[in-house]
Amino acid sequence: MSGEHGELPVAARVRRLEERLIAAGLATDAELDEILERVFTSASPVNGARMVARAWKEPVYRGRLLADGNAAAAELGFGASTEGYLLKAVENTPAVHNMIVCTLCSCYPTALLGPSPSWYKSFAYRSRAVREPRAVLAEFGLELPDSTEIRVWDANSETRYLVLPLRAEGADDMNESELTSLITRNGLIGTAVR
Amino acid sequence: MTRFAAGARVRARTADHDGHTRLPRYARGHIGEVVEVRATWQLPDEAVRGVFRAEPVYVVRFDAAELWGSGSHSVILDLWESYLEEAT
Numbered sequence: 001m002s003g004e005h006g007e008l009p010v011a012a013r014v015r016r017l018e019e020r021l022i023a024a025g026l027a028t029d030a031e032l033d034e035i036l037e038r039v040f041t042s043a044s045p046v047n048g049a050r051m052v053a054r055a056w057k058e059p060v061y062r063g064r065l066l067a068d069g070n071a072a073a074a075e076l077g078f079g080a081s082t083e084g085y086l087l088k089a090v091e092n093t094p095a096v097h098n099m100i101v102c103t104l105c106s107c108y109p110t111a112l113l114g115p116s117p118s119w120y121k122s123f124a125y126r127s128r129a130v131r132e133p134r135a136v137l138a139e140f141g142l143e144l145p146d147s148t149e150i151r152v153w154d155a156n157s158e159t160r161y162l163v164l165p166l167r168a169e170g171a172d173d174m175n176e177s178e179l180t181s182l183i184t185r186n187g188l189i190g191t192a193v194r
Numbered sequence: 195m196t197r198f199a200a201g202a203r204v205r206a207r208t209a210d211h212d213g214h215t216r217l218p219r220y221a222r223g224h225i226g227e228v229v230e231v232r233a234t235w236q237l238p239d240e241a242v243r244g245v246f247r248a249e250p251v252y253v254v255r256f257d258a259a260e261l262w263g264s265g266s267h268s269v270i271l272d273l274w275e276s277y278l279e280e281a282t
Contacts, residue, residue, distance in 0.1 A: 086233065103218050130220060130269050131262055150267035156216050158235055158251070159272050 039081075040115060047078055048112035048162055049183035051089075052194075053176045056167045065089045069162065073112065081111035085157065091164040092190075096149045099137065099190030100161040101129035109160040113188050120189065130154060140191040163187065165194035196250040196275070202228045203281040204254060206273065214242045217277040221269075225281045226256040229270065237274050249275045 021027045051072060055062035065072035069087030073079060087109055090098040100108060106121040119125050128136050133150045137143075144150065153161045165187045171179055186192035198204055208223040216238050232251040240247055254273045258265030 103220070104216065132265065133267050134265075146266075152267060152269045154218065154269060154271045156272055157238075159232065 039110065042081060043110045043112075043114050045112070045114045045183075045185035045188060046180065047076070047081075048109070048185075048188045049180045050076055050176070051078075051112065051162070052164055052183050052188070053179035055089075055164055056171050056179055057176055062091075062164070065164065066091060078111055082109060085109070086159045087112075087162065088153075088159055089162050089164050090151070090153055090190075092166045094166070095147075096151060097137075097144055097190065098151045098153060098161075098163050099129060099133055100153045100155055100163060101126055102155040103127070103130055104154075104156065107155045107157050107160055108189070109162055112162055113185055117185070137191060140186065142192060163190040165192075168194060196231050196252075198228045198231075198250075198252055198275070198278065198280075200228055200230050204228055204252070204273075204278040205281040206254075207277055207279060211239065213239065215239045215277075217273060218271070220261060221256060221271060221273075224256055224260050226254040226260070226271075229253040229255050232272050235274070237276055239274075239276070251275070252278065254278070 018027075018029075018032055021032075022029060051065060054076065055065050061072065061075070064075070066089055069089045070079070070082055072089070073082045073087055090100075092098055102108060103126045106116055106126075108116055108120065110116065125136065130152050133152050134144065137150075155161050165183065168174075168179065168182050183194050184192055187194040203225055204227070205225050206217060206221045206223060211217065230253050232253050234248050235251050236246050236248050251272050251274050254271050256269045256271070258267045258269065261269060
């Protein structure tokens with residue numbers, strides 16, 4: 001299995017697969033382009049950030065997000081784009097820090113986190129996140145106290161994770177859109193505080 | 195009907211799998227604890243060959259010390275029932 005998806009041999013393989021699908025009458029070039037266009041224009045970490053901001057603002061929504069991620073995504077209009085997998089939100093607390101990885105591939109909820117960064121797909125991140133997460137987080141500038149328990153969630157195609165970061169200080173005085181702007185893609189992966 | 199319940203100690207199978215699997219090599223042979231039953235899903239190892247057989251999937255937590263011999267974190271994986279055996 002290759003570590004980098006962006007390399008040319010992979011692109012060539014994808015193209016050959018597309019050609020087979022088209023030749024078999026299962027899809028057209030236009031349909032494939034349309035799907036990719038839809039995925040990449042609507043997929044954004046702002047979507048996941050909006051869910052987190054809502055959870056910070058509304059304890060009832062937080063409860064629903066932790067109980068059923070797909071339903072909570074659907075409430076904000078992301079139901080169709082998170083179909084096909086189980087969405088699981090994992091909550092950071094002062095005692096527990098969560099981070100996500102997909103060691104076998106690069107699965108994550110693209111609709112809510114945006115297209116995955118190249119490092120998320122890299123062999124280095126995928127192998128080291130499960131082996132030495134504390135060192136990896138430190139390289140991201142996130143130094144956790146020794147007393148913080150780290151949980152690494154190894155995702156797959158069926159189950160994909162979103163980290164619910166620690167609530168920002170002063171959240172009570174901010175509205176949802178201000179809170180949304182505080183939350184980054186790395187926060188949703190667990191490689192930043194928020 | 196599920197073979198394992200939350201709290202059960204399970205060992206991931208050691209066999210080197212010929213083909214697609216969702217059991218990462220780093221977990222093979224190691225003991226973890228079932229956190230909960232996730233769902234009942236088709237076994238990907240067989241689904242890729244066009245054989246569709248659903249079975250329970252478990253959320254299994256492994257201690258870093260068990261996986262790597264050191265470390266204080268835990269790694270949580272979804273594992274299909276076929277990948278697991280009772281830890282003795």
